[in-house]
Amino acid sequence: MELFSALVFFAFATSITPGPNNIMIMSSGVNYGVQKSLAHLAGIQTGFLLMLLAVGLGAGVVLQQQPVLHQWIKFIGSVYLLYLAWKIATAEPVQLATGSSKPLSFIQALLFQWVNAKAWVMITGAIAAFTSLHGVYWQQLVLIAAVFLLVGLPCTGSWLLFGAGLKRLLTAPRQRRWFNYVMGTLLALSVLPPLWQAVQAFSS
Helix, strand or coil, X not given: CHXXXXXXXXXXXXXXXXXXHHHHHHHHHHHHHXXXXXXXXXXXXXXXXXXXXXXXXXXXXXXXXXXXXXXXHHHHHHHHHHHHHHHHHCCCHHHHHHCCCCCCCHHHHHHHHHHCHHHHHHHHHHHHHHCCCCCCHHHHHHHHHHHHHHHHHHHHHHHHHHHHHHHHHCCCHHHHHHHHHHHHHHHHHHHHHHHHHHHXXXXX
């Protein structure tokens, strides 16, 4: 029971804190509203759970044996995140109003988890800390996935709802534009540490 409580706390602490997913879903809530962002939210949760199960069932071992592959995933993911940060920062209110700009789709958000550095840290940390040779491994893995679903969904959803609430306050185009600048910058800053690690790994 003590280990389960620690797992719940770990899932809450890692899911509620700022990161690429939460910054992007909040920006989506501000710019597109809750309804149009639900596919993005569902993609985050589904992609994270599939990635957790895949890593837990063997993909993580492959990446440990091929560290260069992991660095390439980190590098490509960081570059893609910088692109998304630029898209958020330069999104114009006119584009959003006319529908020429669209939120992330379910598939895009699902696939994004594989290049999300924070998702990798959360998953590898959870598997390392909350699985044991004394128990049935696949049951432990399913329990971790279930906890992250039950805890992570409302945590990430709260960022979406917060963004939708801000949408009612940021009514002027200039306010919305500055919000997008700030969110794009924060997302870009969150990318710099893993990008720098990848570059250092390639140069060493």
